[in-house]
Amino acid sequence: MPTINPVPAGSRGVLAPLLAAYAIEMAGHLAGETPARGASIAAMLDADPRTHVLVAWDDAMPVGFAILLELPEAVFARRWTTCSSRPTGAARATRWR
Numbered sequence: 001m002p003t004i005n006p007v008p009a010g011s012r013g014v015l016a017p018l019l020a021a022y023a024i025e026m027a028g029h030l031a032g033e034t035p036a037r038g039a040s041i042a043a044m045l046d047a048d049p050r051t052h053v054l055v056a057w058d059d060a061m062p063v064g065f066a067i068l069l070e071l072p073e074a075v076f077a078r079r080w081t082t083c084s085s086r087p088t089g090a091a092r093a094t095r096w097r
Contacts, residue, residue, distance in 0.1 A: 002063060007053045012042040015055065015065055 007014065020038030027035040036044075045051045045067065056064035072078075 002056050002058045004054055004056050007055045009046045009049070009051075012045050012053055013039060014042075015045075015053070015062055016042050018062055018065055 016038030018038070019041040020035075023035035023038070023041060045053055050070040052068040052070070054066040054068065055062050
């Protein structure tokens with residue numbers, strides 16, 4: 001049975017094949033010439049502290065992913081996707097602070 005878990009920064013290279021396939025599939029729908037390599041995409045996600053990645057695993061094989069970005073909320077100067085602001089769903093499951 002597939003499981004969904006967060007993948008911390010520094011470990012996202014495991015997604016390179018999925019990210020490359022996604023880039024190739026979406027390239028015709030976005031402006032640009034050559035889709036990025038999967039390893040380059042994973043490195044970009046690793047470098048951005050606002051990025052959270054969830055991965056669906058089937059045994060030890062990654063079969064899907066979701067990329068979530070923290071958005072600043074200016075009125076109360078907080079991050080939107082924090083555990084305290086989301087009672088259910090992916091944000092709650094990952095226990096972000």
